[in-house]
Amino acid sequence: MTTGRLREKFTDNQDGLDKLHKRVQAIQVDPDSFDDQMRARNDLAGAISEAREFSAPHGSPDHIDGVAGRYREAAAIVDRAQGDLRKVAKDGLPAVWVGTAGAKASEVINAASYSADQMGQKFQEAVPALRALAEGIREAQSKHDYGVSALNAAASILNNGDLIMPADELRRARTAILDGVSYMSDAAGRAKAAGNEAQKTLTKLASEARARKVTADGLTDADQLVLADAAAPGGPADLNEILTANELKRSSEFMDKMNAHDKAEFNRLLSSAKSPQERAYLMKALAAGHGLQQIDGFAQQIHGRPPQWLSDRLTPVVIQSTDAGTNYVNYQGAKWDQGPDGTCVASSTVNARAMVDPLYALQLTTGGRPDDPAYDNPIAFADRLKQEQNRVHAEGGGDPLPDGGMDPYGQQHVADVEVGSYTDANYAERKLDNNAERQASLAEIERHIDNGVPVPVDVKGSTGKHAMMIVGHEGDRLQVYNPNGTITWISEDDFVHNRMGYTTNGYFPTAYSVYLPK
Structure with missing residues (x-):
């Protein structure tokens, strides 16, 4: 089952059930007249019929558990193969394999050993994701069954009553309907959460199947x-x-x-x-x-x-680990930073382009003359970097320096020209006005990062605004390049709940905008 189909299959009914719940709450069950009572009784019966139209969460937990088991078996097989490959790589190739052919054969053996190790890890990572999905569906289906039972109880109350029903019986029926709809809404929410979490994990694992x-x-x-x-x-x-x-x-x-x-x-x-x-x-x-x-x-x-x-x-950014903390990005001791000028948008963009365009990176670091110490040195690099930052700042119509700044149109333009031209990406701004919108944007941000496309992010705080670039993703963490010359890992929870300040010494905690490829 592909991750795309997973998301489609577990499309939930939660919104419809929540709206139905509110309508049932509004039904008056203390009638002043026979007509009011009949109206309440009919409205409650209609609510039961409507609730029964919402289907139970789809999926076979037993089948998904079986798939997880097969992934575990595959991981064991790959692990044994990786052991054999590791031995060949360690002990060396037969003596007959010498020279260029032997060297390249060793590259293949080492790559195969590494790939087998990675493959085994990915299979192992898929197992708990599938197990959690199976359990989530199982719980959701059980909750839905509870809801159906509550609806049946409400229908029995309405059907077994006399023509004129006491108000307390109507209240009992409404309570049972509300319970049933709540159970069904909870079931839909659990199915959605399980499907989304599985999709996130499996999509990332699929993106890491690189050789294919x-x-x-x-x-x-x-x-x-x-x-x-x-x-x-x-x-x-x-x-x-x-x-x-x-x-x-x-x-x-x-x-x-x-x-x-x-x-x-x-x-x-x-x-x-x-x-x-x-x-x-x-x-x-x-x-x-x-x-x-x-x-x-x-x-x-x-x-x-x-x-x-x-x-x-x-390679401007080499990731040393996924541990929390901040590391400097530098070339021969000169930082990849914006200096004192307000060129944060341009500086983030220059660094992102250098990450995806090695010819550009070589021109920045060596001036295109890597064997000439007059060009390939930290001072010359810092000067070229500053010139490029100023060029891109002007290209985006940035405000006069040193204060600087750039509007969203200019930021989108330089992202398209300087990064999108080399990654086949056309960027569009997405506003992040609250935690819910930041949470909703995460899956798309991470999908682009996993594919190697940097994502510009704007942050703000009491002292103003700042532009940075999301450049890495691993597990539940995002790696952020700050044009003060640092990279920092933050958690998804930090991104959602206004703790982006970890990347800026606490100055700009809130992500309010990202630029995502269309």
Whole structure:
């Protein structure tokens, strides 16, 4: 069962039942006349009929439990395979496999071992999500049955009474109907919550099935594994994959559109790369929409560089862990920050573009001359960063500096041009005026983040307003880049309940707007 079908299948009746409950409460059961009594009796009977039209929550808890069991069995099988792969990776390949072929074979073995480990973890994570879904449906169906029983009791009271019923019997019937409708509403709410929670978990797990997104002709299954699993050093590999899910898909699509000559040339660049990381950055450049000529020049600049060198210059944000706390984003000690000027929108946008466009990141960090110490140094980087922040600020029609600021139209425009152009995203503002709207936006925010598309977020407090960028998601946490040069993990609950101040030393606790791809 796909997550999309899950959401559709458990569409709830809660709103309709809650409205019916209010109407039943309004029925007068202390009649002044025979006509009033008959009207009350008919209204109560009509409410029973209407309530019975609401179906019980769908789904088979036993079937879902069975699926969870099969996932557990699959995890055990993958774990055994991963053990074998780990042994091969540790002990080395047979002596006959030497040279370039041997090196690339070891890359595949390591990638397969890593993928098997990740696959087993995902299967294991799916098990409690499915178990919780089964239990949620089971409880919801039981609650609905209680509601039906209460409605039957109310119908029995109305049907067994004399032509003229005492007011207390009418009150008993109304109470039973209210109880029945409440049970049914609670059942619908439980089914909805269970379905939404399962959808959230399973959608994230599906987005992490990364290798299947590499579909380009000419790339083997081994290529797919190595590209999908290539990670920047400095933190857990599963938090620092170089290619996002969106980039894996886009790069494959761009490859398939190439003519035979260009595809052969691009494949030559990939095959000559000296590490999985180098190969992944070439694919990332393609995903950003760069042409073969640009990528060829980029390939010459990064060819044979160590993975740490590549990460330092091409990956602005390396996630060290998901622990609470704040870390600085810097290049050779110079922070990726906005300085004293009010360019928070522009600065967030510049950093986001550098995260999705490695050619842009290389230009910022090295000035496009990575072997020239006059260009590749922290002072020169800080100067280039400031120039880019000012350029994007002007592009968005920002207010005069140093105070700065930018209106929503300008913020959307620079997000579209500077980030959306390289991720195939067109942004639109969504207001977050209360906790309910922030809660409702979470699933969509996290879906885009899981696919590798940064999400601008605006925050406010007693001292004013500020713009930041949501750039990561893991479990129930969001990673936020603050253009003061820091990244911070916050919980979903922090985002919803006005505790965004963790990212800004307490100054801007309330998220009031996000910009989401349409």
